[in-house]
Amino acid sequence: MIPNPETKYRPFPPVHFPQRTWPDKKITQAPIWCAVDMRDGNQSLINPMDHDRKIKFFKLLIECGFKEIEVGFPSASETEFNFVRFLIENDMIPDDVTIQVLSAARPDLIERTFEALKGAKNVVFHIYNATAEIFRRIVFNKSEDEIIELATSATQIVKDLCTKYPETKWTFEYSPENFSLTEIDYAIRICEAVTNVWNPSKERPMIINLPSSVEVNTPNVFADQIEYFSTNFAQRDKITLSVHPHNDRGTAVATAELALMAGADRIEGCLFGNGERTGNVDIITLAMNMYTQGINPKLDFHDIKRIVEIVKECNELPVHPRHPYAGELVFTAFSGSHQDAIKKGFQARQNQQHSYWELPYLPIDPADLGCSYEAVIRVNSQSGKSGAAWILQQNHGIELPPHLQREFSSVIQQQTDQTGHELTPAEIWDIFRTQYGLKNQEKLVLQEFNVEQNAPNSTKLKLTLAINGKKVTLEGVGNGVLSAGTAILKAKTQLDFRIVEYNEHTLGKSSDSRSISYIKCSNKNGDSFWGVAIDNDILGSSLKALLNAVSQFID
Numbered sequence: 001m002i003p004n005p006e007t008k009y010r011p012f013p014p015v016h017f018p019q020r021t022w023p024d025k026k027i028t029q030a031p032i033w034c035a036v037d038m039r040d041g042n043q044s045l046i047n048p049m050d051h052d053r054k055i056k057f058f059k060l061l062i063e064c065g066f067k068e069i070e071v072g073f074p075s076a077s078e079t080e081f082n083f084v085r086f087l088i089e090n091d092m093i094p095d096d097v098t099i100q101v102l103s104a105a106r107p108d109l110i111e112r113t114f115e116a117l118k119g120a121k122n123v124v125f126h127i128y129n130a131t132a133e134i135f136r137r138i139v140f141n142k143s144e145d146e147i148i149e150l151a152t153s154a155t156q157i158v159k160d161l162c163t164k165y166p167e168t169k170w171t172f173e174y175s176p177e178n179f180s181l182t183e184i185d186y187a188i189r190i191c192e193a194v195t196n197v198w199n200p201s202k203e204r205p206m207i208i209n210l211p212s213s214v215e216v217n218t219p220n221v222f223a224d225q226i227e228y229f230s231t232n233f234a235q236r237d238k239i240t241l242s243v244h245p246h247n248d249r250g251t252a253v254a255t256a257e258l259a260l261m262a263g264a265d266r267i268e269g270c271l272f273g274n275g276e277r278t279g280n281v282d283i284i285t286l287a288m289n290m291y292t293q294g295i296n297p298k299l300d301f302h303d304i305k306r307i308v309e310i311v312k313e314c315n316e317l318p319v320h321p322r323h324p325y326a327g328e329l330v331f332t333a334f335s336g337s338h339q340d341a342i343k344k345g346f347q348a349r350q351n352q353q354h355s356y357w358e359l360p361y362l363p364i365d366p367a368d369l370g371c372s373y374e375a376v377i378r379v380n381s382q383s384g385k386s387g388a389a390w391i392l393q394q395n396h397g398i399e400l401p402p403h404l405q406r407e408f409s410s411v412i413q414q415q416t417d418q419t420g421h422e423l424t425p426a427e428i429w430d431i432f433r434t435q436y437g438l439k440n441q442e443k444l445v446l447q448e449f450n451v452e453q454n455a456p457n458s459t460k461l462k463l464t465l466a467i468n469g470k471k472v473t474l475e476g477v478g479n480g481v482l483s484a485g486t487a488i489l490k491a492k493t494q495l496d497f498r499i500v501e502y503n504e505h506t507l508g509k510s511s512d513s514r515s516i517s518y519i520k521c522s523n524k525n526g527d528s529f530w531g532v533a534i535d536n537d538i539l540g541s542s543l544k545a546l547l548n549a550v551s552q553f554i555d
């Protein structure tokens with residue numbers, strides 16, 4: 001039996017803040033981004049990154065355009081320490097990139113961290129201590145004032161040590177860990193106390209980073225916390241207000257977006273939302289969400305597949321196939337009605353008069369992430385007539401006539417129902433060719449033909465066929481080539497059929513493109529069959545399509 005949640009869990013109290021303005025705000029520009037993959041992401045990995053993986057990740061983050069990168073927790077281990085030294089000593093940090101390092105608000109750890117940073121050009125020195133009541137009571141066993149003293153004395157130590165290394169441009173960052181669980185007025189009090197010690201200016205602001213270290217409330221409540229903080233913080237104009245959402249409730253992206261509307265300037269997060277437990281906020285999703293609203297995110301994810309591969313290798317973790325913007329299935333429709341709308345969307349795009357992206361079920365152009373349209377439609381038993389038609393169109397330039405689309409869709413449906421599996425484009429092509437006579441049709445095979453125009457509306461046709469491998473030459477007359485062909489075949493096979501539908505088009509755009517013809521024949525019993533054929537000229541493809549259709553009446 002599931003335990004009674006009413007006696008086990010308490011609801012998170014809302015913030016009383018009727019003056020809130022964020023619900024009417026819009027996100028209009030990219031925030032300052034800080035990638036914390038190499039610290040928060042790294043500390044949560046089964047196997048933290050070794051030196052080589054860290055270098056690879058660092059280079060990737062630079063390529064993506066990050067200007068602030070938390071490169072580690074140098075006092076945690078030799079690997080972390082040496083990695084920071086390696087970056088500095090090998091001049092691997094571009095001048096426009098600031099590295100960030102984290103230390104607990106503990107003197108010994110702070111001192112060790114400074115040792116790692118000697119010679120760095122631009123550094124964000126980031127310290128944290130937990131501030132929520134449960135941490136004050138259980139972890140630290142300290143009063144509110146004692147925790148403030150812990151934070152301010154650590155800030156003073158950082159400040160003093162910074163003056164020892166004037167060659168570095170220092171920015172200070174303070175995080176009241178578990179901010180979202182902390183009483184909001186106490187969070188303001190401790191951050192103001194720290195700010196007073198650091199004494200930032202408008203020109204040299206410090207960063208106050210408000211983490212939902214564990215996500216405990218709905219994004220609107222977090223947004224209220226941020227706006228309340230931003231409105232009531234005494235030296236607001238001297239700080240950069242940063243957020244650091246985690247994803248325990250699965251709403252980190254919404255939390256970050258609403259926090260921006262509520263006044264946050266900066267976001268800390270990880271690629272694909274790696275990080276402690278359920279992860280940090282996913283910066284790729286956030287950035288691409290902005291992009292699809294017409295906002296330049298100032299980050300570059302144009303080759304998402306490569307980014308996925310590098311991150312998977314470095315983190316030794318998979319990226320979910322449905323991960324927004326990046327998963328291997330996120331641009332793919334299997335279901336019939338979605339496929340139909342997407343196919344029509346691409347057709348409509350050819351005549352579109354404006355530049356905006358407008359495509360049913362595809363909120364972003366896959367090409368913007370370096371993906372092709374190939375996987376947009378895939379075919380299984382949930383697919384309708386447009387699915388297989390799209391695959392033939394994309395891969396072979398085939399524009400199936402509407403009735404043939406329906407008929408072919410039922411052929412495909414039978415196959416997928418039987419196997420229960422997806423059909424690949426190659427399998428669909430094979431089924432198509434087999435079904436309509438393009439492959440292995442040996443009952444009626446055209447070898448040669450000759451057309452003579454006797455008089456207006458009278459065409460004489462001479463056909464050389466292989467009928468079940470036996471060569472015969474036949475002649476007939478009709479209004480045109482197809483009616484002459486029909487007459488010949490009726491006489492030879494004694495079948496009573498007629499052509500009920502005929503379509504053709506060229507395959508490709510050049511003048512020497514091949515032709516494809518589609519012919520449907522019916523008999524008196526109501527049986528009907530499609531034949532399809534491709535040939536260098538339209539007469540050849542028409543005659544072959546006729547033979548391919550008629551061959552299906554023959555046992």
Ligand SMILES: CC(=O)SCCNC(=O)CCNC(=O)[C@H](O)C(C)(C)COP(=O)(O)OP(=O)(O)OC[C@H]1O[C@@H](n2cnc3c(N)ncnc32)[C@H](O)[C@@H]1OP(=O)(O)O
Pocket residue numbers: 040043073075076077104105106109128129130139140150177213276
């Ligand atoms: C929310 C976050 O993600 S914060 C970042 C967390 N990241 C990491 O922890 C990864 C790197 N950390 C480490 O490798 C280790 O924690 C080390 C090497 C830095 C330190 O390890 P240890 O010395 O064993 O200390 P540990 O971090 O376990 O903390 C235990 C002690 O520090 C105290 N402490 C914890 N956090 C803080 C803090 N922010 N400021 C001051 N003291 C703290 C605890 O109260 C405890 O003290 P006690 O022993 O007197 O009870």
Ligand SMILES: CC(C)C(=O)C(=O)O
Pocket residue numbers: 040102128175177178209211212213214244246
């Ligand atoms: C150190 C802080 C910012 C942190 O990682 C967290 O609270 O999740």
